[in-house]
Amino acid sequence: MKTGVMFILTLVVAQVSLAKPKIDIKKDFDSLGTNSAIAEKAQELDPENRVRIVQNRKVDRTNRLELGFNYGLVTGGDAYYKTQNIGGLLEWHFNPKFSAGLRYSKALNSLTSEGDSLYKDAQRRYQADPTSGYAVPDLDYPIETGLVTVSFYPVYGKFNFFELGVAHFDFYAIAGYGKMNLKSGQTDTYTAGIGVGLWAAQNLAMRLEGRWQPYMDKVFTGERRLDTVVVNATLSVLL
Amino acid sequence: MKLMLLVISFLFQTAAFAQSVAGEEAVQALNQYKNGAKVSGIEALLRVSKPKQIPPDVKSDWNQATEKDNETWKQIGTRWTAPFSGVLDGNFENHLRAWQLRARDIKSSADERSVEELISVLPENGDAKTWAQWQLAMHYGIENKTKSASRVLQSILDSDQELIDQNQVLLAVARIFYQENRLDLSAKYFRMIDKSSDYWLDSVEERAWITTKQKAYDKTLADLTTTLSSLWENKTGPESFFLAMFSNLKLCDYKRIFELTSLFKKRFLPRVVALQDLERRGFNDASQYVIDEFKDGDHPKINSERALKLPRFVDRDELLKREAEALQIVEDEQKENGNALTSVSLMNIKNRIATRFKQLARADLEEIKKNLTKIQLVEAEAIQRMHLNPKLAEKKGRSKISDGLSTIEFPYDEEVWLDELDNYHVDARGCPTKGG
Numbered sequence: 001m002k003t004g005v006m007f008i009l010t011l012v013v014a015q016v017s018l019a020k021p022k023i024d025i026k027k028d029f030d031s032l033g034t035n036s037a038i039a040e041k042a043q044e045l046d047p048e049n050r051v052r053i054v055q056n057r058k059v060d061r062t063n064r065l066e067l068g069f070n071y072g073l074v075t076g077g078d079a080y081y082k083t084q085n086i087g088g089l090l091e092w093h094f095n096p097k098f099s100a101g102l103r104y105s106k107a108l109n110s111l112t113s114e115g116d117s118l119y120k121d122a123q124r125r126y127q128a129d130p131t132s133g134y135a136v137p138d139l140d141y142p143i144e145t146g147l148v149t150v151s152f153y154p155v156y157g158k159f160n161f162f163e164l165g166v167a168h169f170d171f172y173a174i175a176g177y178g179k180m181n182l183k184s185g186q187t188d189t190y191t192a193g194i195g196v197g198l199w200a201a202q203n204l205a206m207r208l209e210g211r212w213q214p215y216m217d218k219v220f221t222g223e224r225r226l227d228t229v230v231v232n233a234t235l236s237v238l239l
Numbered sequence: 240m241k242l243m244l245l246v247i248s249f250l251f252q253t254a255a256f257a258q259s260v261a262g263e264e265a266v267q268a269l270n271q272y273k274n275g276a277k278v279s280g281i282e283a284l285l286r287v288s289k290p291k292q293i294p295p296d297v298k299s300d301w302n303q304a305t306e307k308d309n310e311t312w313k314q315i316g317t318r319w320t321a322p323f324s325g326v327l328d329g330n331f332e333n334h335l336r337a338w339q340l341r342a343r344d345i346k347s348s349a350d351e352r353s354v355e356e357l358i359s360v361l362p363e364n365g366d367a368k369t370w371a372q373w374q375l376a377m378h379y380g381i382e383n384k385t386k387s388a389s390r391v392l393q394s395i396l397d398s399d400q401e402l403i404d405q406n407q408v409l410l411a412v413a414r415i416f417y418q419e420n421r422l423d424l425s426a427k428y429f430r431m432i433d434k435s436s437d438y439w440l441d442s443v444e445e446r447a448w449i450t451t452k453q454k455a456y457d458k459t460l461a462d463l464t465t466t467l468s469s470l471w472e473n474k475t476g477p478e479s480f481f482l483a484m485f486s487n488l489k490l491c492d493y494k495r496i497f498e499l500t501s502l503f504k505k506r507f508l509p510r511v512v513a514l515q516d517l518e519r520r521g522f523n524d525a526s527q528y529v530i531d532e533f534k535d536g537d538h539p540k541i542n543s544e545r546a547l548k549l550p551r552f553v554d555r556d557e558l559l560k561r562e563a564e565a566l567q568i569v570e571d572e573q574k575e576n577g578n579a580l581t582s583v584s585l586m587n588i589k590n591r592i593a594t595r596f597k598q599l600a601r602a603d604l605e606e607i608k609k610n611l612t613k614i615q616l617v618e619a620e621a622i623q624r625m626h627l628n629p630k631l632a633e634k635k636g637r638s639k640i641s642d643g644l645s646t647i648e649f650p651y652d653e654e655v656w657l658d659e660l661d662n663y664h665v666d667a668r669g670c671p672t673k674g675g
Contacts, residue, residue, distance in 0.1 A: 025511050025515075025604065025607065025608055025611065026508065026511060026512070028608075028611050028612075028615065029504055029507070029508045029511065029611065031615070032500050032503070032504055032611075032614065032615065032618060033497055033500035033501055033504065033618065035622070038497075038622050038625065039497045041493075041625055042493035042494045042496070042497050042621070042625060043494050045491070045493050045494065045625060046492070046494045047490065047491050047492050047667070047668050048668055049457075049460075049487075049490055049492050049495070049665060049666065049667045049668055050651075050665070050666045050668075051460070051461070051464055051651040051663055051664070051665050051666075052648050052649065052650060052651055052663070052664050052666065053648065053649040053650070053651055053656075053659045053662050053663060053664075054646055054647075054648050054662060054663075054664045055646065055647060055649075055658065055659060055662040056645055056646055056647075057645055057646070057647055058658075060645050062644070062645060095644045096644045096645065097644055156647055158649075158658075160656070166656060166657070166658045168647070
């Protein structure tokens with residue numbers, strides 16, 4: 001009897017020791033990261049490792065030629081006429097930070113409402129009485145401008161273009177010197193301004209810039225300085 | 240003498256009976272095949288219990304019937320075995336053997352030679368040949384016979400095959416180089432994998448192991464920042480978490496270890512519950528969706544809801560895809576000529592599908608469990624180190640990461656931009672001093 005009981009007990013013990021321990025994955029999960037004091041201490045020992053994104057420019061502008069067509073509006077000049085520019089640019093990008101180029105623009109002039117009314121008034125007076133006097137403003141409007149420029153691109157960024165893709169852009173500062181042909185003759189001009197260049201694709205770029213561009217014109221009262229602001233939008237091809 | 244004659248007579252009658260049963264089964268299967276139910280016909284043949292007893296004339300009929308069949312072998316799930324040798328047309332049999340080959344079936348050098356011979360008789364650029372080569376390469380890789388694996392993989396790369404994704408082959412090549420400890424070559428092949436490929440994420444994760452081996456833990460973390468991104472939460476495996484925690488341990492970023500622990504729990508605990516259920520039952524609504532998509536010839540779209548209930552990469556499981564295609568064919572056969580044989584085939588295919596889901600769920604659970612154990616060790620080590628080294632060392636300055644005007648840097652704020660994936664860099668600053 002005693003032997004039988006011992007035998008059964010031995011079997012039971014053997015069964016228990018041979019049985020595989022139950023694997024409880026959920027319990028093991030629950031035991032992870034439960035000590036909040038330790039987690040707080042970990043916060044204090046922050047080594048400040050930093051993750052940054054470092055990527056190649058989507059459009060590399062090292063030793064590339066940019067050929068563009070632009071349209072501009074001129075403000076701040078003579079009160080009696082307004083000028084729009086159409087023109088082109090040829091820009092050589094030495095690297096993504098610096099470029100130098102040539103700008104040409106053809107001026108399209110028209111009278112402002114004030115100028116138009118003065119000329120119409122003078123015309124009416126003349127038609128009414130050719131002998132009577134009339135006054136019209138002396139206009140020394142621009143005909144065309146040529147500039148040599150340098151640009152510096154210190155700030156870059158990117159934006160998500162309507163979920164279609166990511167485009168990179170650069171803000172830039174521009175400075176230049178050139179000549180303007182006015183009605184009265186040629187005059188010097190210089191320019192300085194800022195702009196943003198959007199590099200839409202490997203061969204396509206867009207620019208929007210605003211430049212201060214002063215020059216001296218000659219009206220019947222003598223030379224005078226005009227401080228104009230030129231706002232240009234450019235569409236170009238990167239070669 | 241009389242007794243001996245009785246015994247001999249009994250044996251002959253038994254043999255004749257066995258032959259007639261096997262023959263009968265084979266003839267039924269042949270009729271099924273000839274009536275257009277090709278898949279269930281061949282499956283019925285492969286279920287004949289004593290194939291060696293199939294009479295020669297029935298074998299000859301089967302040979303003729305399958306002589307010009309160039310596609311049904313792709314849908315046969317019932318395993319061909321050696322006793323069936325000679326029953327089917329030789330070319331069909333070779334294709335079937337090759338198509339059903341698995342790396343785990345190759346157990347000895349004799350098996351390797353047999354598979355190499357089989358590959359040599361199959362037509363060039365055929366799917367069966369490619370599949371057999373692929374399985375042989377996997378076997379050689381598992382057995383650490385890297386030179387043989389490289390040779391076979393090179394044949395696959397050189398061929399015009401379209402069965403195995405080129406990126407998958409490149410991944411295998413990279414792994415072989417890793418096994419040979421040729422880490423630079425391995426990294427080179429990992430980088431050849433297309434970013435749009437299903438295998439790209441695997442390549443990034445495995446590349447991280449290379450930098451870990453090279454003790455460049457900052458580069459490991461940079462790669463793992465991509466794999467742990469919320470964009471891939473359906474596809475990231477537990478090993479990425481372990482490796483990230485291990486690397487952070489090496490860089491003494493204990494804060495990040497605890498952050499990753501929370502993220503690991505959040506991502507994997509719900510999956511564990513669902514996978515345990517799938518392992519038990521072999522099906523759920525998400526698995527049914529996968530099979531339905533495969534049956535329609537489409538690639539299943541695994542959204543986050545389905546991903547919780549499915550093993551990882553179930554959408555690219557070749558075996559499930561084949562079984563689903565076979566299921567569609569046999570269901571069509573059932574509609575046209577439904578009988579007991581098609582019903583049995585249908586049931587077997589469904590059982591094989593359920594078994595496959597169970598296998599995949601089990602493999603995922605084992606992977607999670609294995610990495611969970613390692614993660615617990617990392618956590619324990621981190622806790623011990625924090626107790627032993629409570630102060631931070633003098634922090635070294637920031638290193639310059641970008642390498643010229645053509646590169647641009649942005650801060651990382653955990654917002655995911657697609658163009659930034661795989662472009663992360665980690666600037667690691669130092670570890671705590673020893674002592675209090």
